[in-house]
Amino acid sequence: MKKTALITGITGQDGSFLAELLLDKDYQVHGIIRRSSSFNTGRIDHIYHDIHAKGESLFLHYGDLSDSSSLRNLIMRTKPDEVYNLGAQSHVKVSFEQPEYTADISGLGTLRILDAIRDGQEDLSKKIRFYQASSSEMFGKVQEVPQTEKTPFYPRSPYGCAKVYGFWQTINYREAYDMHCSNGILFNHESERRGETFVTRKITRAATRIMFGLQEKLFLGNLDAKRDWGYALDYVKAMWLILQQEQPDDYVIATNETHSVRSFVALVFKHLGIEIVWQGVGMDEMGLVKSILKTNKNAPHSLKTGDCIISIDERYFRPSEVETLLGDPKKAKEQLGWKPEISIDKLAEIMTDHDYELAENEHRLKNK
Ligand code: NAP
Ligand code: GDD
Numbered sequence: 001m002k003k004t005a006l007i008t009g010i011t012g013q014d015g016s017f018l019a020e021l022l023l024d025k026d027y028q029v030h031g032i033i034r035r036s037s038s039f040n041t042g043r044i045d046h047i048y049h050d051i052h053a054k055g056e057s058l059f060l061h062y063g064d065l066s067d068s069s070s071l072r073n074l075i076m077r078t079k080p081d082e083v084y085n086l087g088a089q090s091h092v093k094v095s096f097e098q099p100e101y102t103a104d105i106s107g108l109g110t111l112r113i114l115d116a117i118r119d120g121q122e123d124l125s126k127k128i129r130f131y132q133a134s135s136s137e138m139f140g141k142v143q144e145v146p147q148t149e150k151t152p153f154y155p156r157s158p159y160g161c162a163k164v165y166g167f168w169q170t171i172n173y174r175e176a177y178d179m180h181c182s183n184g185i186l187f188n189h190e191s192e193r194r195g196e197t198f199v200t201r202k203i204t205r206a207a208t209r210i211m212f213g214l215q216e217k218l219f220l221g222n223l224d225a226k227r228d229w230g231y232a233l234d235y236v237k238a239m240w241l242i243l244q245q246e247q248p249d250d251y252v253i254a255t256n257e258t259h260s261v262r263s264f265v266a267l268v269f270k271h272l273g274i275e276i277v278w279q280g281v282g283m284d285e286m287g288l289v290k291s292i293l294k295t296n297k298n299a300p301h302s303l304k305t306g307d308c309i310i311s312i313d314e315r316y317f318r319p320s321e322v323e324t325l326l327g328d329p330k331k332a333k334e335q336l337g338w339k340p341e342i343s344i345d346k347l348a349e350i351m352t353d354h355d356y357e358l359a360e361n362e363h364r365l366k367n368k
Contacts, residue, residue, distance in 0.1 A: 002057070004028045006078050008065060008113065009086030013193045014133070016043035018084060018236040023047065023057055025240075030078045032063040032070075032087065043193050065109030072116040079124060082243050084131045085113055085166075091197065092137060095159035096319055103162045110166030114173045114181065125179055129243045132170040134183040135163045136228065136254070136325045146328040149185065149250050156320045171250070180248045184239055187254035187327040190347060191232035192354035199261055200229065204351040207268045208359040210309055211299035214366070217309055221316025223262040223278075223285065226324040230255045231342035231350070241336040254327020255340045265310060267348040272297055272356070276310070283312050297356065300363075 005022050009015040010031025022029050033041065047058055059078075063070035065087045075083070088106040089095060095102040110132055118125050139147045140156035155161045167183050174181040194201035199220070206218035230253075238253045265287065266276050273295035276287045287310025289303050303309070332338045342350070 002026055002028045003082065004030065004078060004080045005082045005084065006030045006032070006074065006080040007084045007086060008032045008063075008109075009088065009133070010060070011040050011043055012086060012090070013043070013191060013195065013232055014189075014236055014239075015084075015086045016193055017191070017233050018086065018239060019044060019047065019058065021236050021240060026057075028057045028059075030059045030061060030074070030080065032074060033060050034064055035062055065105045065112060068112045068116065071113050072119065075113075075116045075120050075124065075128075080128060082129045082131070083113065083117065084133075084239060084243075085110055086133045088133065089159070091195070092157045092159045092322075093316070093318055095157050095162070099158035102158045103165070105162075106159060107162035107165035111169045114169055114179075118173060118177050118179065125177060129180040129248070130170070130173075130182070131239050131243050132166055132181065132183045133239075134167045134170070134185045134250070135160070136185060136187040136327060137322060138164050138167060138185065139325060140322050142324065145324070146254075146256065146326040147252065148328045149252055149331055156322050157318065160322075167250075174248050182242045182245070182248040183250040184242050185250060185252045185327075186235055186238070187228040187230065187252070187325055189230045189232045189235040190351065192351050193232065194351070200264060200347075200351060201355075203261075203265055203268050204348070204355040205358075207265075207272055208299075208352060208355040209362070210303075211272050211274075211297070211301045211356070212359045212363040213301060214359060214362055217311055218265075218287075219311055219313040219316065220261065220265070221313065221318070222321055223265070223312070224260055224323070225321060226258045226260045226326075228254045228256070228258050228325050228327045229264070229344055229347060230340045231347050234340045234342055238332060238336065238338045241338055245336070249335075251332045251336065252327045252329055253332055253338070254329045255344075256326065256328055257344060258324060258326040259344055264344075264348065267345065268352050271295070271349055271352045272299070274303065274309075283314060285312050286310060299356070299360070
């Protein structure tokens, strides 16, 4: 018999990759979407286009993590074997501007769905396996390097605090009600589907648009922040593996490598044939074209040595910052047999190539 999964956040980066993975494994997939005045299903629309192969097993339902009744209703109606709670207000900088909303959705939302599972029929709470999208942001001002499942948390944002709440509620429901509830403590993971205001995607979008003369400059905040960046598709495989374990548990999912925002910028531009040199300090720092290299890309740019294409903008700094993250995925490797497949170089290449095509199309339309 087909297994059934319910995904909150199915329209997000991870939700879309996870839905594809589960459909490929022959699951029936139910996804919760928010009512929106404009389309918000762009990341999953292609699944419907392949209607015979996959569409018949994908069902979308309106609901919201702020609305217990919709969550309870959907748990009762879909009776899933597995619930993946990926829905969240997931932007750290935005969480400083909307702390209460972030706590409500990313923190209390976890409690609401856990309680909807507990409060359903007895057999459902025993049957359902629950995955919580916990985050390396919980380590914040890191208390040890690298971070493991045993590293104490020190969150540095309303988002990080909300995720710590969700993490502990997940453990509490596991221990108090003997439910199969697990946390994946995922370090940053990116892809060509990444939201465009997260730093990696912001960089690949801007760099490729600069190459086509569609934008002059890229404005960034803290260039020295370091992250352990992996590829989203590798990470949703870990989510699934976590729920296939007989015993619920918590796992760090990371690459065990850390890179600065500055080095990611350099990597992306290098792939586009531009070598960057940094000049100035603090708010006056700039990224200039050092040299133009030969590549197989033929964007019609008019860049020349010395052009300033990266500047600092104070709006992109956070009131308190997570300076460096580095995860140790040893437990996941040993117990789940999981390891990341995509390196940082390959990740930058995948994202840049994808956005190069978008910029090329935009340029073509503009010059028609
Ligand atoms: P994302 O692209 O921002 O997707 C977030 C999803 O949550 C979207 O589908 C969004 O719907 C949905 N959502 C937002 N508010 C909601 C609400 N009130 N009710 C129901 N759904 C709501 O995030 P992601 O990168 O895929 O991350 C998935 C999860 O993993 C999140 O919980 C995130 O906090 C966590 N996480 C991410 C990373 C990472 O590096 N990507 C690392 C660790 C943990 P709309 O499409 O309608 O906005
Ligand atoms: N977004 C953004 N925009 N970040 C910038 C910029 C900019 O212009 N300039 C520098 N940064 C720095 C941020 O200050 C941060 O240190 C780093 O780049 C990464 O920022 P994001 O890409 O926004 O990701 P994040 O690390 O804050 O949060 C992401 O990863 C978490 C896991 O650690 C999100 O996906 C969270 O949902 C996730 O939990």
